[in-house]
Amino acid sequence: MSAMRTLVAALRDPASVATLDRDAWTALVSVARAEALLATLAHRVEGQPVPPEVEPTLAAARRDAAQAQVAALWEAEMARRALAPLGIEPILLKGTAYAAAGLPNAAGRQIGDLDILVPRDRLDSVEAALFEAGWEWVKDDPYDQSYYRRWMHELPPLIHKTRDRMIDVHHTILPLTARVRPDAAAMINDAHALPLPQSFVNLYEPEDYPEVPADPSVVPPVAGCRVLGRFDIVHHCVAHLMADGELDGGLRNLWDFHCLVREMERRTNGKYVKDLLGDTGRHGLHQPFARTARLAHHLFGPLMYVREPLTLADRLFLRRLLARDDWGKPTRPLTRLAFTIRGHWMRMPPLMLARHLWTKWRKR
Amino acid sequence: MSHNHALRIGPVSFRIRSDWAAPIDTLRRLYAGYPRPAGAFADATVRLEANRFWRRFIRPSVHIGGDWTIPDALPLPLAQGLLAAEMGMNLQVALGWRRHLLIHASAVERDGRAVMMIGASGSGKSTLAALLGEGDWRLLGDEFALLGLDDGMLAPFPRLVSLKNAAIAEVERRVPADRMGPLLKGTPKGDIRHLVPRADAVARMEEGARPALMLFPEFGATAGVRGVGAAEAFVRLTESSTNYVALGEPGFAAMMNLVRSVPAVAIGYGSSEEGMAAVEALWAELAP
Incomplete structure (x- = not known):
């Protein structure tokens, strides 16, 4: 079995690692690292029989992720302070949101940049406030600036002068030019203030979901920030995974999806999934959701209301998601290229794409 | 055809794979006195590879890959393959070691x-x-x-x-x-x-x-x-x-x-x- 398959199996069923020999562990650690899933794996297999030579590596990954989460939440607090005078509570997205909301996939989840969502019509004042608080452009290129502003869903990346941390300021969900356009204003409207209301968390009881070790008592106090609503947090995950192209880190995002839906499904005894399905149409995400659900169902285990078999195209996605050899090296260059092209294709109409690539090529 | 070697230096176990035999032969000679990884588990991976297939043969140049890499790092000529291996191993420690x-x-x-x-x-x-x-x-x-x-x-x-x-x-x-x-x-x-x-x-x-x-x-x-x-x-x-x-x-x-x-x-x-x-x-x- 390839190491990527071993990784999927270990996430799906942690007890499966009991049969691995040391070579298989070496390959597993290497591909998990390459997919930014090592600490997730380390949490997942905690308590399983792990060889003594491997355990320190997993323990270090867990510690490292915990510390990275502390730093990420601090960064969210810094953004909150910067935007507070404007009366804007930043909506946390992706890894920072999962950590702030105490969701089960946060255990070991790698968090890189801080991603926040703010209303598009407040973008200028948000930008000014962030500059005031010490953030600056990573690269101040006029074409990039106008490109991001006119067409993208986020500002060009900003980095903090002294803390050296990046922030991505999103003003909508997908690029303004994308084929699919989720309703960002509605999502912003429905976002929850932190700490989360009981209605969001009260169904969480670790005893009855021993598969995912996450401790609700460590839900961090990130008051003054927001997270997306219980449907939208999944919609954003789907949009990010499916409609945003290259599928780099795709396996990690798919694992996020699986954990989020499983968790909500459990909290609401399945009613959630039905309601969620009804809600996807509102954001034009019906197809991407269905595909994400089929892939997660296939790789990580059954989800309610997912019965359709994999399509031929789904199998291409699988090929791409698992395109890595046992030494962590990316493989299947043609499949990868196809997804790169698909990513650009979905992001903008052909003529615009041609113009963009031409400009970028000339600036090389 | 790829070549590989595994070795341990202090607490760190490495495995190194190369598209060429020469860097691995040199590593084997110089690290002959070093133990193999404990229990055969390597926690750091280094790959010495050709960016394009034909680069294995024509003006071969060694790209340093692995668990951790530096984007846009320039490849080294094959004659400096040992240096590439050493840089790759150092990189894994510098960027990945947390113990x-x-x-x-x-x-x-x-x-x-x-x-x-x-x-x-x-x-x-x-x-x-x-x-x-x-x-x-x-x-x-x-x-x-x-x-x-x-x-x-x-x-x-x-x-x-x-x-x-x-x-x-x-x-x-x-x-x-x-x-x-x-x-x-x-x-x-x-x-x-x-x-x-x-x-x-x-x-x-x-x-x-x-x-x-x-x-x-x-x-x-x-x-x-x-x-x-x-x-x-x-x-x-x-x-x-x-x-x-x-x-x-x-x-x-x-x-x-x-x-x-x-x-x-x-x-x-x-x-x-x-x-x-x-x-x-x-x-x-x-x-x-």
Whole structure:
């Protein structure tokens, strides 16, 4: 079995690692690292029989992720302070949101940049406030600036002068030019203030979901920030995974999806999934959701209301998601290229794409 | 066809795969005295690969891949394959290792106590450590000092010593030829030749040492010794650490403990003999 398959199996069923020999562990650690899933794996297999030579590596990954989460939440607090005078509570997205909301996939989840969502019509004042608080452009290129502003869903990346941390300021969900356009204003409207209301968390009881070790008592106090609503947090995950192209880190995002839906499904005894399905149409995400659900169902285990078999195209996605050899090296260059092209294709109409690539090529 | 080798240096186990035989053959020869990874588990992976298939054969150039890489790093010619392997292994430690506080320093040991030499490239820290390691000292490492987060002990990391430019001749005339790697001319860092640490350094690489002295050598500076306060040492050490920030509080605690309990001095010296004499003199003053 390839190491990527071993990784999927270990996430799906942690007890499966009991049969691995040391070579298989070496390959597993290497591909998990390459997919930014090592600490997730380390949490997942905690308590399983792990060889003594491997355990320190997993323990270090867990510690490292915990510390990275502390730093990420601090960064969210810094953004909150910067935007507070404007009366804007930043909506946390992706890894920072999962950590702030105490969701089960946060255990070991790698968090890189801080991603926040703010209303598009407040973008200028948000930008000014962030500059005031010490953030600056990573690269101040006029074409990039106008490109991001006119067409993208986020500002060009900003980095903090002294803390050296990046922030991505999103003003909508997908690029303004994308084929699919989720309703960002509605999502912003429905976002929850932190700490989360009981209605969001009260169904969480670790005893009855021993598969995912996450401790609700460590839900961090990130008051003054927001997270997306219980449907939208999944919609954003789907949009990010499916409609945003290259599928780099795709396996990690798919694992996020699986954990989020499983968790909500459990909290609401399945009613959630039905309601969620009804809600996807509102954001034009019906197809991407269905595909994400089929892939997660296939790789990580059954989800309610997912019965359709994999399509031929789904199998291409699988090929791409698992395109890595046992030494962590990316493989299947043609499949990868196809997804790169698909990513650009979905992001903008052909003529615009041609113009963009031409400009970028000339600036090389 | 790919070639690979696995080896352990102190607490770190590596596996290295290459598209070419030559770099692996050289590694096997130079690391012959090193153990295989404990239990055959390697926690760091290095890949030496051709960016394009035909680059294996036509003007072959070695791209350094692995668990951790530097984007846009320039490939090296195949003749410098050993350097690529060494850089790849260093990179995995610098960017990925979290089980110790990493300090960019060389270190030598005597009677269970260690001298750490901290300085930028060109300060002479590798050369001094290599020369001391040929005398009455045991070489702990020439590149990274691995400081234990709980016990404050230095874990040996006696990889091949990377000698540059003038330091090559200095060491060559003191050690047998079979302990030297091939001369790599015209690398991005000038001429490089690797030295295999003495057998005792490898045989005793499980045996830690307690830091007793921190030295900030400055080759070419006016001869003399200057005391370095804890605050200055702290700042210079944080600048020399690749994982201090990532480790968070345990890293801070280990660093504070080090600068508070271990004396630090800066030395200026103009020749290796002068440098080694200065280390011995400081050591004699320090002796309990």
